[in-house]
Amino acid sequence: xxxxxxxxxxxxxxxxxxxxxxxxxxxxxxxxxxxxxxxxxxxxxxxxxxxxxxxxxxxxxxxxxxxxxxxxxxxxxxxxxxxxxxxxxxxxxxxxxxxxxxxxxxxxxxxxxxxxxxxxxxxxxxxxxxxxxxxxxxxxxxxxxxxxxxxxxxxxxxxxxxxxxxxxxxxxxxxxxxxxxxxxxxxxxxxxxxxxxxxxxxxxxxxxxxxxxxxxxxxxxxxxxxxxxxxxxxxxxxxxxxxxxxxxxxxxxxxxxxxxxxxxxxxxxxxxxxxxxxxxxxxxxxxxxxxxxxxxxxxxxxxxxxxxxxx
Amino acid sequence: xxxxxxxxxxxxxxxxxxxxxxxxxxxxxxxxxxxxxxxxxxxxxxxxxxxxxxxxxxxxxxxxxxxxxxxxxxxxxxxxxxxxxxxxxxxxxxxxxxxxxxxxxxxxxxxxxxxxxxxxxxxxxxxxxxxxxxxxxxxxxxxxxxxxxxxxxxxxxxxxxxxxxxxxxxxxxxxxxxxxxxxxxxxxxxxxxxxxxxxxxxxxxxxxxxxxxxxxxxxxxxxxxxxxxxxxxxxxxxxxxxxxxxxxxxxxxxxxxxxxxxxxxxxxxxxxxxxxxxxxxxxxxxxxxxxxxxxxxxxxxxxxxxxxxxxxxxxxxxxxxxxxxxxxxxxxxxxxxxxxxxxxxxxxxxxxxxxxxxxxxxxxxxxxxxxxxxxxxxxxxxxxxxxxxxxxxxxxxxxxxxxxxxxxxxxxxxxxxxxxxxxxxxxxxxx
Numbered sequence: 018x019x020x021x022x023x024x025x026x027x028x029x030x031x032x033x034x035x036x037x038x039x040x041x042x043x044x045x046x047x048x049x050x051x052x053x054x055x056x057x058x059x060x061x062x063x064x065x066x067x068x069x070x071x072x073x074x075x076x077x078x079x080x081x082x083x084x085x086x087x088x089x090x091x092x093x094x095x096x097x098x099x100x101x102x103x104x105x106x107x108x109x110x111x112x113x114x115x116x117x118x119x120x121x122x123x124x125x126x127x128x129x130x131x132x133x134x135x136x137x138x139x140x141x142x143x144x145x146x147x148x149x150x151x152x153x154x155x156x157x158x159x160x161x162x163x164x165x166x167x168x169x170x171x172x173x174x175x176x177x178x179x180x181x182x183x184x185x186x187x188x189x190x191x192x193x194x195x196x197x198x199x200x201x202x203x204x205x206x207x208x209x210x211x212x213x214x215x216x217x218x219x220x221x222x223x224x225x226x227x228x229x230x231x232x233x234x235x236x237x238x239x240x241x242x243x244x245x246x247x248x249x250x251x252x253x254x255x256x257x258x259x260x261x262x263x264x265x266x267x268x269x270x271x272x273x274x275x276x277x278x279x280x281x282x283x284x285x286x287x288x289x290x291x292x293x294x295x296x297x298x299x300x301x302x303x304x305x306x307x308x309x310x311x312x313x314x315x316x317x318x319x320x321x322x323x324x325x326x327x328x
Numbered sequence: 329x330x331x332x333x334x335x336x337x338x339x340x341x342x343x344x345x346x347x348x349x350x351x352x353x354x355x356x357x358x359x360x361x362x363x364x365x366x367x368x369x370x371x372x373x374x375x376x377x378x379x380x381x382x383x384x385x386x387x388x389x390x391x392x393x394x395x396x397x398x399x400x401x402x403x404x405x406x407x408x409x410x411x412x413x414x415x416x417x418x419x420x421x422x423x424x425x426x427x428x429x430x431x432x433x434x435x436x437x438x439x440x441x442x443x444x445x446x447x448x449x450x451x452x453x454x455x456x457x458x459x460x461x462x463x464x465x466x467x468x469x470x471x472x473x474x475x476x477x478x479x480x481x482x483x484x485x486x487x488x489x490x491x492x493x494x495x496x497x498x499x500x501x502x503x504x505x506x507x508x509x510x511x512x513x514x515x516x517x518x519x520x521x522x523x524x525x526x527x528x529x530x531x532x533x534x535x536x537x538x539x540x541x542x543x544x545x546x547x548x549x550x551x552x553x554x555x556x557x558x559x560x561x562x563x564x565x566x567x568x569x570x571x572x573x574x575x576x577x578x579x580x581x582x583x584x585x586x587x588x589x590x591x592x593x594x595x596x597x598x599x600x601x602x603x604x605x606x607x608x609x610x611x612x613x614x615x616x617x618x619x620x621x622x623x624x625x626x627x628x629x630x631x632x633x634x635x636x637x638x639x640x641x642x643x644x645x646x647x648x649x650x651x652x653x654x655x656x657x658x659x660x661x662x663x664x665x666x667x668x669x670x671x672x673x674x675x676x677x678x679x680x681x682x683x684x685x686x687x688x689x690x691x692x693x694x695x696x697x698x699x700x701x702x703x704x705x706x707x708x709x710x711x712x713x714x715x716x717x718x719x720x721x722x723x724x725x726x727x728x729x730x731x732x733x734x735x736x737x738x739x740x741x742x743x744x745x746x747x748x749x750x751x752x753x754x755x756x757x758x759x
Contacts, residue, residue, distance in 0.1 A: 077413040079436045162588070164519055164581065184582060184733055270528055272584070274726070274735040289408045291722045293432065 065306070084297065089300035099301065101275050102283040105190060109279065110258035112194045118250055120198060121205025122243070129213045130205065139210070139215055144303035146203035153200045154267025158183065161192060183269050186276040193264055200264075201257070205250055212246040213239070248320040252313050259309050280305050362392050365653045368400025368409075369514055370424035375673055382665055393652045400424070403637070407433065410642075413437055419642055421653040424475055427463035427636035428531065429720070431713045434471040440641035440650050442470040451658050457680045459710040463636035466713050472638035473657045474678045478604040479708045480632045481537065481701055482506075482624070486617040488513055488520065488599040497621045499630075503540070503569055506600075506624040510579040513599035522579035523600040524593075525570070526586030527729040531718075532572070533586075534725040535633040536602050539623050540566040542631035542709050548720060549712055554757060556720060556749035559742070565729050567738035574732045582733060587640075593618075604635065605701035609674040612695060620697035622704050634708030676702055716756035723748030 072089055076082025093099050128139055145153065161168050161182040169179045183189050216239060224234045258272035262281040265271060271286065278286075280301065288298025369379050376399060382394035389612025400423055401409035407429040413419040414436055425433060433439060446453040450664075453461070460474035462723060482497065489496050494512045495503065526532040540563070541547065547557040574580040580597055583589045590607055592598045594614040601607065602623070611618055622630045639657050643650050663681035670677055672685045674695060682688060683702065692699040711717060727745040730736035736744070 077432065078415055079432060158585070165588075165592075184584060186735055270530070270585070272527075272529055272726075272729060273733050274730045286722075289405070291718050293411060293718070295411075310334065 068299045069303055071296055072303045074296040074299075075294070076296055077293040078295060085296065089297045090304070092297065093300055093304065098275065098278070098283060099280075102278045102280045105277060106259060106261060106279045107276075108190060108195075109194060109261055110255060112191070113197055113258045114251060114254035116194065117198055117202055117205050117254055118247060120202050121250065122209050122247075124202065124206045125209035125213055128210060138319070139206075142206050143203035145200045148200065150200060150263035151267050153196060154264045157192075157196045157264070158268050174281075184273055186273050189269050189273060189277045193261075193268065196268070197261075204255075208246055208250060209243065212243050216242050240318060245320075250314065252316050255312055256309055259305065259312070334544050348518065360392065360631060361648070363648050363652045364394040364396055365421040365649055365656065366396045366398060368398055368406070368420040368423040370400055370403040370406050370471065372399055378669060378672060382660060382669065383656075386659060389656075393656065395656060395738075414642070417644075421642055421644065422648055422657060423640050423642065425472070425638050425640045427638055427713070428717050430463060430638055430640065430712050431466050431717065432715045433640060434466040434469070435715070436642075438644075439471050441641050442472070442641065442652065442654065443468075445654050445658070446470050448658075452662070452679065455681050456661075457634075457679070457708070459634040459705075459707055459708045460678065462710040463634075463713060464638055472640040473661050474636065475639045476635065476637040477659075477676050477678050477705070477708075479676070479704050480547060480602055480604050480623060481704050482621045483593070483601045483607060483611065483618050483697060484621065485593055485596060485599045488596050491596075492599075496619055497624075499622055500622070500628070501624050503624045503626065505576055507560060507569060507573050507577065507579075510573060510600065511577045514577065514579040516578065520732060521581035521598050522577075522593075523573075523602065524581035524583045524589035524598045524734055525574065525602070526583050527584050527732050528584060528588075529722075529725040529729040530586075531721055531725065533728050534721045535635075537566075537570075537724070537728050538709070538711070539630075539632050540626070543626040543629040543736070545629075547712070548717070549714065549753065553714065554753060556724075556746055556753065558724070558749075559746040564738045564742045567728070567742060570728070571734075571738055573730045575734050580732065585710070591712045604656035605674065605676055605698060608695055608697050608701070618697065620700035622700075630707050631709050632704060632707045634705070634710055636710055674698070676705060698742055714753075714756070716752045719752035719756075720749040722750065731750055 073084055073086055074082040075085045075088070122144060128135060128142070131140070160166050163169065163179070163181050163184050166182070168182065172179055181186060182192055220238060221234060224238045229237065260281050261279040262285065265277055265279055265282045266285070269277040271282050284298050284301040284305070286292065287301065288295050367379070367383065369376055371379060376397070380397045383397050387394055393446070398420070400406060400420060403426060406423060406425055410419060410423060410425070410433060419438065445451065456464075456474050457477060460477055463476060464470055464472040484497060486496070492513050492515075494509055501509075506523075513522040514520060526536055533568040538548070541558050544560070544562045544566070546560055546563065552593060570580075574582065581589060581592065589598050589601055590603070590610065593601050593615075594611060594616045606727065608620075623632050624630075639661070641650065641653050641657065660669065661678060663677075663679060663685055666678050666682040667687040669675075669686035670682060671685070671691050674691065676698075677683050677685075677688060692702065710722075724745045727736060727741035731738055731741045
């Protein structure tokens with residue numbers, strides 16, 4: 018192997034060019050990322066392109082499909098089920114994201130105090146996050162069963178009217194938010210806790226020395242430090258909320274009367290459960306990805322512009 | 329008799345094999361020699377073990393034929409799994425499919441046309457129940473063998489009837505009687521309900537409701553097949569009856585996933601279950617005291633929903649494999665094998681001849697209600713074999729659930745179901 022120092026750019030010396038350090042470095046670099054890149058291309062980019070193509074087809078894969086262009090997207094705009102699912106999903110996101118952050122912050126602040134058995138409480142908060150949503154959902158159907166659930170027994174005991182819970186069109190979605198929070202707030206807590214523990218103790222002490230009360234310390238010392246983490250949690254929460262699915266299938270199946278039908282659950286119904294319209298399902302999936310991507314982009318760009326970058 | 333039947337069956341298998349030998353000249357592989365067929369049973373646990381045992385026996389009788397028994401997918405997801413594999417080379421030779429999915433799947437050119445094969449007298453095609461043959465025949469073409477059959481009736485709780493001093497139902501009862509009895513058996517203080525209804529809005533809900541459609545001379549689709557057949561004031565009245573029971577009388581336990589009523593029945597909290605013979609052995613094991621009656625009727629008609637699950641066969645461009653699969657399923661559905669497959673699992677016989685097997689007599693004597701469900705097979709109707717059926721069912725099921733849970737009134741609900749059902753039919757007709 019020739020040691021070509023400083024370029025070796027002569028056009029006739031192809032072999033020498035290939036061994037140029039910069040080229041070699043480039044190749045080595047690509048060599049390192051090739052396994053990961055091929056996984057991303059094979060499992061993310063290719064399926065995304067394929068889904069985009071599928072969304073222009075009308076097919077159930079039993080007989081050859083036909084190209085319908087943008088018809089699936091037009092059908093979507095006129096489909097009341099789609100708009101109901103969009104409303105439900107936005108309602109869920111609007112409740113779930115702020116609630117998970119506020120609750121996560123409060124619990125994190127509490128667990129950041131010098132309390133006894135701190136790690137026991139932390140574990141308790143985090144355990145539901147580790148449990149699968151399917152298990153959480155099935156558990157919830159037992160607890161909130163209208164006739165035989167423990168929740169109504171408790172209400173009975175304290176003299177409150179029994180509630181229909183999952184059978185009520187007004188309560189079902191709120192209950193799903195509550196169950197989701199129970200299952201996922203551990204994640205917010207852990208992220209906030211990590212950020213809280215990153216705040217140097219002397220900064221807080223300095224604030225105290227300067228005469229800052231607890232609220233002022235939180236407002237001017239702790240909160241600014243937490244902002245990037247909060248932005249991350251918000252983006253993460255929105256993405257999770259827009260893809261809400263797993264609890265629905267184990268609890269309400271989208272009911273009663275479609276009031277808990279999310280966009281992803283509708284997609285599942287359209288493509289797999291009932292209608293077997295794979296093209297239409299793909300159109301819903303593609304639209305949802307675009308909306309999610311835009312929402313995340315807007316949040317990231319906004320946070321960068323305002324100097325609260327988390328990404 | 330048994331031996332003769334078996335040798336007849338074997339003869340038939342041999343005969344079918346030689347037919348294939350004549351017609352298979354242009355195919356890739358020979359009509360004889362070792363062959364492996366893949367069997368997606370949709371079953372787990374004991375049912376899967378039973379199939380494995382029968383498959384091993386068949387392999388013993390036909391050493392050339394090896395059957396690879398796999399679950400494939402749970403029955404609810406079998407259609408999707410088949411759709412996603414039919415374009416590849418990983419689909420099975422035989423799969424367990426719901427009768428309501430047969431029409432859609434039979435559009436695939438991979439589905440084996442069994443029309444000629446079932447003409448062989450040894451198959452005993454006419455010995456299968458008429459509703460099963462209807463479900464397995466799409467546009468005059470036989471596309472599957474019957475796999476499992478069931479029907480809906482009423483299982484009632486004798487202890488609760490006795491405690492409330494209510495007379496047990498008789499075979500001539502009506503839906504109004506059903507309402508009255510359910511109300512008499514309801515006891516709010518004790519959280520005891522007259523009956524229960526599956527309000528998942530899925531096929532379970534629709535199957536429970538369809539008898540009210542058929543009993544009034546109507547059907548899922550109109551005669552021309554272009555519109556739904558349940559757009560009628562009579563059906564609005566049926567929905568109103570259910571609404572009145574659930575909302576006014578509070579005599580119906582709302583069962584959102586259709587999975588709670590049975591255990592509550594064994595705890596004497598639900599007096600009447602609308603269900604099928606598959607519930608009997610569990611109820612017996614739970615020491616429930618129960619009787620079985622036909623569904624309540626309209627004008628003396630007691631039509632009921634039949635469950636017709638099928639074995640569907642798929643071609644791999646290999647006549648030898650298709651033939652082996654056909655022969656195996658023809659053998660599997662003979663009375664001797666069915667006596668083990670169906671009756672050992674407390675399902676009803678898939679054909680009349682199975683009822684002459686000793687296993688049937690034994691089960692009918694030992695399992696209360698089994699004979700009644702068997703006799704009720706004469707009332708069964710098949711859901712229409714049309715591509716749009718699952719969507720029409722979806723539209724109807726959602727609205728039945730809405731009425732029972734008080735979210736919608738019968739007239740408005742029926743109107744929604746009719747509109748959505750008609751849209752689905754129009755779309756599938758448009759191709």
